[in-house]
Amino acid sequence: MVLIEATPKGYHEAGTFLIPDVAHPSWSHPVISARRLYVREQDNLFVYDVAAPSATPAKGP
Numbered sequence: 108m109v110l111i112e113a114t115p116k117g118y119h120e121a122g123t124f125l126i127p128d129v130a131h132p133s134w135s136h137p138v139i140s141a142r143r144l145y146v147r148e149q150d151n152l153f154v155y156d157v158a159a160p161s162a163t164p165a166k167g168p
């Protein structure tokens with residue numbers, strides 16, 4: 108899995124990691140919701156917290 112930050116100028120690789128117990132490419136689509144990355148692999152669902160350690164929620168007006 109490769110996490111990137113995409114901008115109009117290009118992209119920056121923010122991090123990489125391997126999905127455990129996967130010996131072949133996974134074709135399911137990953138989903139990000141509420142700062143969590145969900146990856147399905149066969150009968151397994153992996154959930155990762157992808158929020159930046161120093162991130163703080165934006166303040167409203």
